[in-house]
Amino acid sequence: MNIMIIGAGFTGLQLAKRLLNEKNTVTIIDNNEETIENVKGQLDCDAFAVDGNNLENLEEHGIEKQDALVAVTNNDEVNMITCSLVDAVYPNIVKIARVRNYAYYVNTNDAAKHHADTFKGNHRPLYGIDYMVHPDVEAAEAIVKAVEHGAISDIVDFGENGEYEVTALQVEKDSKLDGTALKEIRNLTDKKFIVVYQETRDPETDNMVSALPSGDTILHAGDRIGIITAKENIADMLGLCGIEVDVIKKICLCGIGRVGTIVAERIIEREKKSVLTRLFGGTKKTTQSITIIDTDLELCEAAKEKFPTANVVHADITDDSIIEEERLDKCNLLICATHNHELNMVISAYLESLGVEKSIVLVNQAQYGNIARKLGIEVAIPMRDTLVDSIISHLHGKSVTGIHTVSNGEFEIIECDLSPNSKFAGKALKDIANPGQYLVLLIKKPGSKNYELPQGNTVLTAGDHLVIIEKTGDKKVLEKFSK
Numbered sequence: 001m002n003i004m005i006i007g008a009g010f011t012g013l014q015l016a017k018r019l020l021n022e023k024n025t026v027t028i029i030d031n032n033e034e035t036i037e038n039v040k041g042q043l044d045c046d047a048f049a050v051d052g053n054n055l056e057n058l059e060e061h062g063i064e065k066q067d068a069l070v071a072v073t074n075n076d077e078v079n080m081i082t083c084s085l086v087d088a089v090y091p092n093i094v095k096i097a098r099v100r101n102y103a104y105y106v107n108t109n110d111a112a113k114h115h116a117d118t119f120k121g122n123h124r125p126l127y128g129i130d131y132m133v134h135p136d137v138e139a140a141e142a143i144v145k146a147v148e149h150g151a152i153s154d155i156v157d158f159g160e161n162g163e164y165e166v167t168a169l170q171v172e173k174d175s176k177l178d179g180t181a182l183k184e185i186r187n188l189t190d191k192k193f194i195v196v197y198q199e200t201r202d203p204e205t206d207n208m209v210s211a212l213p214s215g216d217t218i219l220h221a222g223d224r225i226g227i228i229t230a231k232e233n234i235a236d237m238l239g240l241c242g243i244e245v246d247v248i249k250k251i252c253l254c255g256i257g258r259v260g261t262i263v264a265e266r267i268i269e270r271e272k273k274s275v276l277t278r279l280f281g282g283t284k285k286t287t288q289s290i291t292i293i294d295t296d297l298e299l300c301e302a303a304k305e306k307f308p309t310a311n312v313v314h315a316d317i318t319d320d321s322i323i324e325e326e327r328l329d330k331c332n333l334l335i336c337a338t339h340n341h342e343l344n345m346v347i348s349a350y351l352e353s354l355g356v357e358k359s360i361v362l363v364n365q366a367q368y369g370n371i372a373r374k375l376g377i378e379v380a381i382p383m384r385d386t387l388v389d390s391i392i393s394h395l396h397g398k399s400v401t402g403i404h405t406v407s408n409g410e411f412e413i414i415e416c417d418l419s420p421n422s423k424f425a426g427k428a429l430k431d432i433a434n435p436g437q438y439l440v441l442l443i444k445k446p447g448s449k450n451y452e453l454p455q456g457n458t459v460l461t462a463g464d465h466l467v468i469i470e471k472t473g474d475k476k477v478l479e480k481f482s483k
Contacts, residue, residue, distance in 0.1 A: 001025070003395065004066045006052035006082055007073035008035045011098065011135075014365075015070065015388050016043055019395070021473030027061060030073075053082045055089065068094040068395050076101045080127050087128025096131045096394055098387070105134040131394040138386040140262035143335060143360055146379045147267060149234075150248060151333055151358040156404045156413055157231075158442055158467055164451050166196055166228045166406065166413060166441070167237070173221035175242025183215035191236045192453050193229035194441055196469055197407050208370055210410040212469065214435045224373075226406055228441050228453070228467075249288055252331045252356075254317050254347060255338035256294045256303045259362060259383075263337060264292065268307050291326055293317045294338075317347055329355040336361045341368070341383075349375040366409040385409060405472060412472045413441070416482045420462040424481060430456035438477045442467035 001024045005012050008030035016026050016039075026045040029052040030036050036049040050057040052073065063069070069086050071079035076099045083095040099105050145155050149167070156166040171177045176188050182195055199208045200223045208224070211217075219225065227237050238244075251267070253260055268290060291311040294300050300314040315322040323329060334356045336344035341363045348359035353376075360379040361372055372380035385405055393403040404413045418425060424432050429440055433456075442451040446463040460466075470477040 001067040001395065002062075002065055003027070003068045003070060004029065004058070004061075004063060006030075006069065006071040006079070007098075008032070008039050008047070009072065009074060011384055011387060012070075012072045013039065013042070014384060015072065015391060016045060018388060018392060018473060020045060027066070029058070029061065053078045053085065055085045058082075058086065063093070064090060066090075066093055068096065070096045070391060070395075072098040072391075080129065084128040087124060091124065091128075094130050094395070095125075095128055096133065096391055097127075097129045098391075099132050099134055100136070105132060105137065131391075133387060133390050133394075135383060135387045136258040137262060138390050139362055139381055139383045140259045140266070140337075142381045142386050143259070143263050143337065143362070144266040146360050146381070147248070147251075147263075147333065147335070151360050151378050156406065158415070159451055163231060164228060164442055164453075165231055165234065166226050166404075167234060168224055168226050168406070169237060169241045169243060171219050171221055171223045171225060172242030175221070176240045177219045177225075178221045178242070180219055181215070182213055182217045182219070185240070188240060189236055191229060191233040193227050193233060193237060194439070194453060196226035196228050196413075196439065196441060197411055198226075199224040199407055208373075208408075210407040212411070212436050212439055212471075224407075248332045248358075250331045251288060251290045251333045251335065252317075252326075252328050252351075253290060253292045254294070254334065254336045254344075255362075256292050256296075256299050256312075257337070257339060259339075260292070260294070260335075260337040261303070261306070263335060264290070264303070264307055264310065268310060291328070291331075293322070293326075293328075318350075323351070323354065332357050334359040338362070345372055345375060345377060345380075348372075348377045352376050366405065369408045382409075406469075409472055411469050413467060413469050414478060415465065415467050416478065418460055418462055418464040418466055419482050421483065422460075422462070422481055424460050425462045426459065428457050428459050429454055432460075437474070438468055438470040440466055440468055 003019055003024055004027045005016055006029045008028050016028055019026050020043060028039050028045060028047040029050060031049060031051045033049040036047045039047040048061050063086060071082045073079055079097040079099060083097050086093055087095055149155050158164045195213050197210060198213045198217060199210050202209045229237055253264060291313060292303050293313045293315055295316050297314050300312050304312045313326060328351060334348055334351050336348050338344055344361040348361050352359055358378045361377055363372060363380045363382055364384055366382040366385045369380045389403055389405050406413060440454055443454045443458060444451045444465040466481060
């Protein structure tokens with residue numbers, strides 16, 4: 001694909017790197033000359049120091065040749081106007097805008113839903129934007145998903161109702177999986193599942209190394225593994241790994257900015273039934289108490305009005321007297337959702353040392369995940385990576401319906417349709433297997449509403465909807481299935 005990126009900040013740069021790794025052609029536009037020189041020094045792509053919200057500038061640098069335009073400047077209005085200008089002249093170009101103003105995001109989504117019938121025709125999208133992405137919304141949804149699963153770890157679900165899940169779990173010492181080869185695990189349970197990836201510690205560097213496993217792969221205590229299985233089987237998988245999980249009853253939410261507010265809305269206002277309660281046979285809603293803490297008085301006052309059932313405290317969570325007064329060390333779960341990501345990790349590590357059972361932290365990017373885990377933090381949500389994932393999933397075309405990075409960004413889980421032109425059509429999985437390069441995780445046959453875990457003798461047919469894991473940026477694998 002030919003993709004033009006407006007804005008060469010951190011997100012624009014990370015997005016460009018991912019797209020270039022996938023062998024796309026990228027053009028970057030930014031009005032800061034120093035920034036553009038930095039881009040030229042890091043990336044092998046065209047980069048120009050001009051205003052991106054000027055159509056003449058975009059035409060001069062080949063907007064008419066682009067398949068997609070992604071506007072990720074720090075100015076919402078510039079992103080929206082740029083998309084609107086391009087849409088007026090080049091409606092066939094896919095336009096994606098990052099918008100940080102929550103009101104813009106909500107109002108646009110509400111209007112699109114209200115006029116859904118109108119937008120089924122040839123009506124142009126609102127503001128000329130095909131996909132509007134909001135970094136806080138993407139991050140908050142990831143946090144809520146982790147909360148609903150008891151803060152186990154990274155979760156990616158599939159199916160209309162999330163029937164199947166990829167869940168990252170740690171193998172505990174002396175558990176059933178400790179010292180077991182993958183090909184032997186079938187003797188331990190009758191539940192159907194696939195080990196998707198393995199992270200194991202390199203004894204020389206003490207770093208976690210990621211790999212796609214084979215039947216001969218042996219699991220060890222301390223390994224993190226991604227497992228895909230039906231949602232109702234998660235409890236059995238936890239048991240195999242030696243993990244004990246209790247229903248979360250007392251939550252502390254540090255930070256009630258935009259991310260924290262969305263998280264609180266999902267937890268409090270919707271009163272969703274706990275996934276863990278369902279998994280372990282419960283039928284009643286879990287009674288949860290939530291304490292919200294923030295240093296901003298105005299945000300706290302707004303939270304008190306919005307969430308009357310919550311205990312909202314205007315204070316500094318690093319103050320030991322507040323920890324003692326609010327008994328924060330007795331929390332089952334701490335969620336640190338401030339925009340000071342380093343502080344999030346420090347607070348979580350400190351409170352876990354005092355007795356907090358589990359914590360979820362908002363961090364900048366996936367590389368912080370290893371640091372967080374070394375500090376004893378269970379789940380780190382990489383804000384920027386979730387945003388880039390969302391953008392890239394919209395760029396892969398109609399055949400690709402979703403993309404999710406896992407294992408600190410080492411692998412991508414891709415949802416795509418098997419092309420009639422694919423050389424894999426009509427072949428059994430065992431005949432196209434390529435250990436270490438990719439794995440087919442789920443298949444949904446044409447006309448079916450349900451996914452299935454495939455086996456070696458499963459035959460692929462054109463139109464199959466597939467879920468595949470591959471090394472991040474390995475475009476050749478995706479092309480074999482979708483082109």
